Amino acid sequence: MTDLRALVLVCTLKPSPSDSSSSLLGTQVLRALEQQGVRGEVVRVVDHDVRFGVTTDEGDGDEWPQIREKMLAADILVLATPIWMGQPSSVAKMVLERLDAELSETDDEGRMLTFGKVAVVAVVGNEDGAHHVSAECFQALNDVGFTIPANGVTYWVGEAMQATDYQDVSPTPEKTESTTQTVATNAAHLARLLQEANYPAG
Template identity: 45%
Template sequence: MRALVLNCTLKASPTRSNTDSLADVVVAALERLDVKTTRIRLADLTVKPGVTSDEGDGDDWPEVHQLLLDSEILVVATPTWVGHPSSVAQRMLERMDAMISETDDAGRPVGYNKVAGVVVTGNEDGAHHVISEIAGGLGDIGYTIPGQAWTYWNKGPGPGPSYNETGEGHDWSHRTGRAMASNLVAVARALAANPVPAPPD
């Protein structure tokens, strides 16, 4: 089984990413469950604006699109900015919109029989809203969102330290991240055994 983790931080490598650090916990849990995991920091790529799977010369999205097709599990990791997912995460969803009209050999939308979860960091409130926005978009694309397929960390109201600057709240976020990984794998295995059929005419 394969998982793709798309980190939607605004920070290009090698700058340390709070979102990447929390995603580490989910990746480790997935790998303990024998899931082969690929990680991409989208800020390192040229992802052109658009709503197709290939926006032409210089667009790095086609490589990401192929990895999405090849993976049974998707983890979207995003920071919270002004109460919303990052602009990188929004562009990701816009590019994934093309998958709604793409079908596999059985006539199913290519997002069917794949599962997805969300990792969120931010030093202010808003994680549940961000999770809802990402999960709602992925559901539209065809992904199955298992129960409790998310984890987050935030400090609470007002400015303050980021995830990598404090150990406060990490135990809960890590425990929830491990549960997230377990639920993603369980539902992915169930869908592999009993796939969602193509929509009726």
């Protein structure tokens, strides 16, 4: 089995050690990936001093370069975000803006450094909007070079205008759990295929 690595970027608004439904679902995706032979780690973005911008390094103590280094070392990127006002979180949008810099970063054959990497999405919220949020993330991630597998999102949304969070639901809803397994299986499968045969030079 080929050696694959994953990076889960949790885009909650809550710094550690606060409980986070996004972190829970992102961690569950990583655990499912581990069952597919993938090693990885979870990074809560707000625990780091990531600056706004669209370059690989905004300077002045910007900590995105360290996160980017982990992303470039990974074969699979998991973007875990809550739904806020029907949108991906502001943290998720900042991450996508920082990934915009990858459009101008290429290897010796002219391919973006993200070519050959797989991205999936995990979404939680107390209102409908998971499809809209995943669509926004999919478009942006694909635009900057990531490949999205079939069924590349797992999500949970609670009843509208209620206060129950995903982390409050026990046991994990069966449909979310099975979808998380599918996301992990498909992501690992696609990453192995791309590891063996990356996209040709343009």
